[in-house]
Amino acid sequence: MSAATQSIRPPSKILMLLEGRRALTELGAFLNALPLLHLTPRGDGHPVLVIPGLMAGDDSTLPLRKFLEGRGYAVKGWGLGLNRGLRAGVQDRMLDCVRQLSHLHNRKISIVGWSLGGIYARELAKIAPDQVRSVISLGSPFGGSPRSTNAWQVYQLASGQSVDNVHDVAMSVAPAVPTTAIYSRTDGICAWQGCVEKTSAESESIEVEGSHCGLAVNPAAVYAIADRLAQPDGAWKPFDRSGWRSLIFPDPAR
Known part of the structure; x- marks a missing residue:
């Protein structure tokens, strides 16, 4: 692990304590923005797997999945209950899900992963690139030490594993498919x-203004997800920040 990675500090305690309130605000904004969000391009019907974050289940991604279903995708939750970390058998079951979903629709799938779910999504795409069309992560700390989060102790309690044992610097390498963070x-x-x-x-990378716990209902994030998923297979292009989008989506290069 590089010194730069080790030096990344977790977010402030103030930001962490405000997470719940901010997430509720984002949910309200999402519901109010639905008429505008339904103006995003419709999908081509390809399957999309949505993976929740640490200590969350499919209920947490229900609003996002329902929205994506409304845009024409064949959407599936991960179906493994609460995400308690990468315990024995979890990776194999997720791989089975990827392959079964791809086989069922006879198409490559896209994977949207929230937080820890985004790390899973990236690793699944590395293992099964022939079945994965694209990957989108939401607030997923694939490029830093687990201790640069305010959730590493929760992970250890939930999974029964030390974060130091499961972290691999190779996680920072993007899969060989179109990938958006x-x-x-x-x-x-x-x-x-x-x-x-x-x-x-x-x-x-696409930057939005918001909390961690509200990313899956953050209107700007949901717009970006819909925009990325709507791209034709094999014709991926970077996110377009021109025009009005420049007011909502900062340029990460700056």
Whole structure:
């Protein structure tokens, strides 16, 4: 682990304590923005797997999944109950889900993962690139030490494993499929610096203003997810920040 990675500090306690209130505000904003969000491009019907974050289950991603279903995708939750970390058998069951979903629809799937779920999504795409079309992570700390989050102790209690034993610097390497990392500099759980993807021909980062616990209902994040999923297979292009989008989506390069 590099010294730079080790030096990333967790978000402030103030931001962490404000997470719940901010997430509720984002949920309200999402519900109010639905008429506008339904103007986003419709999808082509390809399957989308949505993976929740640490100590969350499919209930937490229900609003996002219902929205994506309304945009024309074949959406599935991960179906493994609460996400208690990468315990024995979890990776194999997720891989089975990826392969079964791809086989059922005879198409590659996209994977949207929130926080720890985004780390899973990236690793699944590395293992099964022939079944995965694209990956989108939401506030996922793949590029930093687990201790640069305010959730590492929760992970240890939930999984029964030390975060030092499960962390691998190779997690920061993007999968060989189109990859988008959505993050917020005001994330109260994960240090935003570890949630940013290196820009390449098929990878990018999109910054939004919001909390960690509200990312899956943050209107700007949901718009970006819908925009990325609507791209034709094999014709991926970076997110367009021109025009009115420049007022909502900062340029991560700045």
